[in-house]
Amino acid sequence: MNQILDAYKPMWSLKHAVSLMSWDFETFMPREGTEGRGVADSQLHMLHKDLLLNSEFIGLVDSAKKQENLGDLEMGIIRVIDREITKQVKLPRELTEAESLVRIRGNMAWREARAKSDFKMYEPHLKKMIEIKKEIAARWGYENHPYNALLDTFEEQLTVDDLDKIFSVLTPRIQKLLKKLVDSKSQFCKESNLAKLEYDIQKVDELNHDILNLLQYDMRRFRMDTSTHPFTETMGLDDVRITTRYEGVDFKKSIFSTIHEAGHALYNLQCDKSLSFTPIEGGTSLGLHESQSRFWENIVGRSLPFVQLISPLIRKKVNFANQTTDDELYFYFNNVRADYIRVDADEVTYNLHIAIRYEIEKRIFEDSLSVSEIPEFWNDRMEQLLGVRPPKDSLGVLQDTHWSSGLFGYFPTYTLGNLVSAIIVSKMQKDLENYNEDIKTGNFNSIREWLRSKIHQYGSTYAPKVLLNNSLNEGYNPDYFITYLENKYQTH
Numbered sequence: 228m229n230q231i232l233d234a235y236k237p238m239w240s241l242k243h244a245v246s247l248m249s250w251d252f253e254t255f256m257p258r259e260g261t262e263g264r265g266v267a268d269s270q271l272h273m274l275h276k277d278l279l280l281n282s283e284f285i286g287l288v289d290s291a292k293k294q295e296n297l298g299d300l301e302m303g304i305i306r307v308i309d310r311e312i313t314k315q316v317k318l319p320r321e322l323t324e325a326e327s328l329v330r331i332r333g334n335m336a337w338r339e340a341r342a343k344s345d346f347k348m349y350e351p352h353l354k355k356m357i358e359i360k361k362e363i364a365a366r367w368g369y370e371n372h373p374y375n376a377l378l379d380t381f382e383e384q385l386t387v388d389d390l391d392k393i394f395s396v397l398t399p400r401i402q403k404l405l406k407k408l409v410d411s412k413s414q415f416c417k418e419s420n421l422a423k424l425e426y427d428i429q430k431v432d433e434l435n436h437d438i439l440n441l442l443q444y445d446m447r448r449f450r451m452d453t454s455t456h457p458f459t460e461t462m463g464l465d466d467v468r469i470t471t472r473y474e475g476v477d478f479k480k481s482i483f484s485t486i487h488e489a490g491h492a493l494y495n496l497q498c499d500k501s502l503s504f505t506p507i508e509g510g511t512s513l514g515l516h517e518s519q520s521r522f523w524e525n526i527v528g529r530s531l532p533f534v535q536l537i538s539p540l541i542r543k544k545v546n547f548a549n550q551t552t553d554d555e556l557y558f559y560f561n562n563v564r565a566d567y568i569r570v571d572a573d574e575v576t577y578n579l580h581i582a583i584r585y586e587i588e589k590r591i592f593e594d595s596l597s598v599s600e601i602p603e604f605w606n607d608r609m610e611q612l613l614g615v616r617p618p619k620d621s622l623g624v625l626q627d628t629h630w631s632s633g634l635f636g637y638f639p640t641y642t643l644g645n646l647v648s649a650i651i652v653s654k655m656q657k658d659l660e661n662y663n664e665d666i667k668t669g670n671f672n673s674i675r676e677w678l679r680s681k682i683h684q685y686g687s688t689y690a691p692k693v694l695l696n697n698s699l700n701e702g703y704n705p706d707y708f709i710t711y712l713e714n715k716y717q718t719h
Contacts, residue, residue: 228291228301228304230287231284231287231288231291231304231305231308232304232504232505234278234281234283234284234287235284235308235504235505235506236504237278238275238278238279239504239505239506241271241274241275241278242275243462243463244271245268245271245272245275246460246461246462247460247462248264248267248268248271249268249460250460250462250468252264252331253454253455253456253458253470254452254453254454254470258335261331261332261335262331262332264331265327265328265330265331265332266328268327268330268331269323269324269327269328269331272323272324272327273320273323273324276315276320276323279308279311279312279315280312280315280316285312288305288308288309288312291305292305292309299688299689300501300502300507300688303507303685303686303687303688303689304505304506304507306690307506307507307687308506310383311506314367314380317366317367317368318363318366318367322359322362322363322366325359326356326359326363326633329352329355329356329359329633330356330631330632330633332352333349333352333353333355333356333631333632333633334628334631334632336348336349336352336631337349337352337625337628337630337631338455340620340625341620341621341625341626342621344619344620344621344622344625345620346601346602346620346624346625349625349631350598350599352631353598353601353630353631354598356630356631356633357591357598357635359633360377360592360633360635361373361592363376363377364376364377364592370386371386371387371388372386372387372589372592372593373592373593374387374588374589374592374593374635374636375387377588377592377635377636378390378636378639379636380636381512381513381514381634381636381637381640382512382513382514382636382639382640382643382691383511383512383690383691383692384690384691384692385514385639385643387589389703390585390639393642393643393646393703393705394582394585394642396705396706396709397578397582397642397705397708397709398578398579398582398612400709401575401576401578401579401709401712402579402612404575404709404712404713404716404717405563405565405575405576405579407717408563408575408716413563413716414558415558415561415562415563415716416562416563416564417558417562418562418564419555419558419559419562421477421478421479421547421548421551421555421556421559422476422477422479422559422562423476423477424476424547425475425476426475426476426478426545426547427544427545427546428473428475430544430545430546431473431478431481431482431544431545432473433544434478434482434540434541434544434545435451435471435481435482435485436451437537437540437544438482438485438486438537438540439451439485439489441536441537441540441669441671442486442489442523442671443671443672443675444489444492444493444496445496448464448465448466448467448496449467449468449469449492449496450468450469451468451469451470451471451485451488452468452469452470453470453471453472453473454470454471454472455472456472456570456627456628457469457470457471457472457484457485457487457488457570458470458488459488459491459492459495461492461495461509463503463504463508464495464496464498464500464502464503464508464509465503467492467495467496468492469485469488469489469491469492470488471484471485471488472484478545478548479559479560480570480571482528483524483528483529483560484570486523486524486527486528487520487521487523487524488520489520489523490519490520490521490522490523490524491510491516491519491520493519493523493675493678493683494509494510494515494516494519494682494683495508495509495510497675497678497679497683497684498683498684498685498686499684499685499686502686502688505686506687507686507687507688508686508687509686509687510686510687511685511686511687511688511689511690511691511694512640512687512690512691513637513640513643513644514639514640514643514644514647514691514703515644515647515682515691515694515695516640516644517640517641517643517644517645517647517648518643518644518645518646518647518648518651518682519644519648519678519682519683520644521641521644521645521648522648522651522652522678525574525645525648526648526649526651526652526711527666527674528560529557529560529561529574530663530666531553531557532663532664532666532667533666533667534553534556534557534560535553535667536666536667536668536669538551538553538556541556561573561574561715561716563575563576563716564576565613565614565615566613566615567609567615567617567622567623567626568622568626569581569584569626569627570626574645574712574715575712575716576613577641577645578641578642578645579612579613580613581638581639581641581642582608582612582642583605583608583609583612584627584638585638585639585642586608587601587604587605587608588635588636588638590604591635592635601624602620602623602624605617605623605624606623606624609623643703645708646703646704646705646707646708647695647699647703648708649707649708649710649711650695650699650701650704650707650708651678651681651682651699652711653707653711654681654699655674655677658677659673659674659677661673662674681698681699682694682698
């Protein structure tokens, strides 16, 4: 195993460099650097591919696969490397290079198209990326549905069948709850004036850092910057970086972007240090990662005890909020409103946004929806599921960066994360007697330790479905999440 890890270290180093360049691309890189960055990014991916597919390295992995009595950690390392080899060996170099270049160019085209709200500007780039992804799926191979090949990239062994079962239960029950809240004129559906007032960006930045300090983030291993679309980038277990956004109005958006990305970061920061520089450092899947961000953002961050904890900080930093009550802040944080933008969606409506994207991606890869038809299909489904129709492309089909980066199969992991976050809090509250009081007083040690022991410490040692079963005795069960929503939004 030591030979494998020694041979893997240069590959880890290349991933480290690519992660650093990705962070820079979204934060500080000059716009005119796009073409050069695209070339550099593609060449580093080529170098990584060459090292991964080196015959001696593959021989070491094949020999290890035949060994008996391997420990869980060793089996995890072999599983992760073997998955990557199996995928990469089927892709010619020119296809990998083409994807990297289309990703960089497409991302910049998407930015310009979104700014002008013109899907036609971006359409040829999206079409090219989809063509590449269809070829990749075909080369990887799949059972039953070509989309399964891409889903498995982000969530090991996830299938269309899994997701159809989830959304067939989730979507109608969420629509039913949403209608009930709207029809009853619930307090949750009354928009707060706090959402309309301009805030001091520097003060809210200070507030975000105050909240990160309350949540016990070690700034020697972690940093926060700003970007158009908040994200988390991990260079290593001691260098995790997040971004947030500041739009000048509706300050909760910035707060929850910060807490969401910090949840991702904690997963990596609490991995066992023995996993450093190995293929299994970091989270086991996007769904599990999203469970961490959504747990902190929604289940902790939007809870009344957390509002009571941070309300004094808010009143100090947001001048127009200094007379608000804790209840007023709570309803502002949890306002339920059918709207266009996914990243701004509340807990109740969020998964309806994901259902739309899932339907589109599934149809694209089964060739039942063309690229030119996407905007109208998007708008029609928004109207059917949420009762709103985007008036322009920037509020509809152009709002997310994922497709420009080739991340087809990624969106469903957001819903998986929501489902798992509800499972986590259900189990955690049974184990932690003082759960709510600890949040109210800012004592997050027991919560962080529970997450570390059940999920974080293992990194990618176990496949996501295995980890969920081992640690939570559950799968992607939507019942916990629906129960969580109904209990929270129907009891106030």
